[in-house]
Amino acid sequence: xxxxxxxxxxxxxxxxxxxxxxxxxxxxxxxxxxxxxxxxxxxxxxxxxxxxxxxxxxxxxxxxxxxxxxxxxxxxxxxxxxxxxxxxxxxxxxxxxxxxxxxxxxxxxxxxxxxxxxxxxxxxxxxxxxxxxxxxxxxxxxxxxxxxxxxxxxxxxxxxxxxxxxxxxxxxxxxxxxxxxxxxxxxxxxxxxxxxxxxxxxxxxxxxxxxxxxxxxxxxxxxxxxxxxxxxxxxxxxxxxxxxxxxxxxxxxxxxxxxxxxxxxxxxxxxxxxxxxxxxxxxxxxxxxxxxxxxxxxxxxxxxxxxxxxxxxxxxxxxxxxxxxxxxxxxxxxxxxxxxxxxxxxxxxxxxxxxxxxxxxxxxxxxxxxxxx
Numbered sequence: 001x002x003x004x005x006x007x008x009x010x011x012x013x014x015x016x017x018x019x020x021x022x023x024x025x026x027x028x029x030x031x032x033x034x035x036x037x038x039x040x041x042x043x044x045x046x047x048x049x050x051x052x053x054x055x056x057x058x059x060x061x062x063x064x065x066x067x068x069x070x071x072x073x074x075x076x077x078x079x080x081x082x083x084x085x086x087x088x089x090x091x092x093x094x095x096x097x098x099x100x101x102x103x104x105x106x107x108x109x110x111x112x113x114x115x116x117x118x119x120x121x122x123x124x125x126x127x128x129x130x131x132x133x134x135x136x137x138x139x140x141x142x143x144x145x146x147x148x149x150x151x152x153x154x155x156x157x158x159x160x161x162x163x164x165x166x167x168x169x170x171x172x173x174x175x176x177x178x179x180x181x182x183x184x185x186x187x188x189x190x191x192x193x194x195x196x197x198x199x200x201x202x203x204x205x206x207x208x209x210x211x212x213x214x215x216x217x218x219x220x221x222x223x224x225x226x227x228x229x230x231x232x233x234x235x236x237x238x239x240x241x242x243x244x245x246x247x248x249x250x251x252x253x254x255x256x257x258x259x260x261x262x263x264x265x266x267x268x269x270x271x272x273x274x275x276x277x278x279x280x281x282x283x284x285x286x287x288x289x290x291x292x293x294x295x296x297x298x299x300x301x302x303x304x305x306x307x308x309x310x311x312x313x314x315x316x317x318x319x320x321x322x323x324x325x326x327x328x329x330x331x332x333x334x335x336x337x338x339x340x341x342x343x344x345x346x347x348x349x350x351x352x353x354x355x356x357x358x359x360x361x362x363x364x365x366x367x368x369x370x371x372x373x
Contacts, residue, residue: 020129072211198276308357
């Protein structure tokens, strides 16, 4: 169980007592967006084998982020507080080890750690951030390292939200097929927002724009999304340090803002109710997925991203074809989605009866884009 690591754990731009990233820090050449899309959609390369350039957020994106924080920050704070109460109630033998999914889950994990230090000081707490990659699974090298130091039953996997349920599914598959998985390890995902009914516990299932979705590495510890170069599937997953963005980093600032918003939220004396929609909601999500694929004549479900959080990711980092909005989407969230779409000249269609507040369709890759090694 005492697995050695080929890279030292590190805190990113967070304080050392807030999180430990269990990732290899790599140097990778960046791949332009259109070339990445062509390689991914052609099957030439897996998305985790490449990384795109990450620049400082524009003034408009920062303006949207601050507006979103003003509109939805208090709601996120309440959901974090609820999730912290549920995690505390789930602790066994006085230990709770938060394992956040890098990188959308990392700020949530840091916030949970701060909240639990205040509301459950009797617990032995730790927070690590590891990689889980679609089609590649959870980083079992990182998990083995963590479980050499903490009881497997104390681990709780945390992410920022759910979309189609990919991360929850990868966790379940990875851990259920892991021959060395210890007894007591729970594969469930704990999130503040579960829009597709797959989480073990969710504070909310009603979609809304979580402020941290509007930024990338500059709100997640100056760490890129995780990468796994071809031929290294049995090694520790990697990342790229974003030190060139240090002067734009808002990671600690965001934590302080949310801690302040949580200050007046009382701890619950009873375990909170699970707000995940469960199998019923998941069935609705699958129906919406099938209907949207049929509407746009798409065969590849990976080109469709469900929920506001995933829609924002597409608008910021992918090549969107169209964004669909429900007429019932909260006006402020809908306005921000439309503004983001306008920045990329992406059409927005209002779809009655949509099972999500928003979804995004990724454009088909151009066959003319060369595919260089």
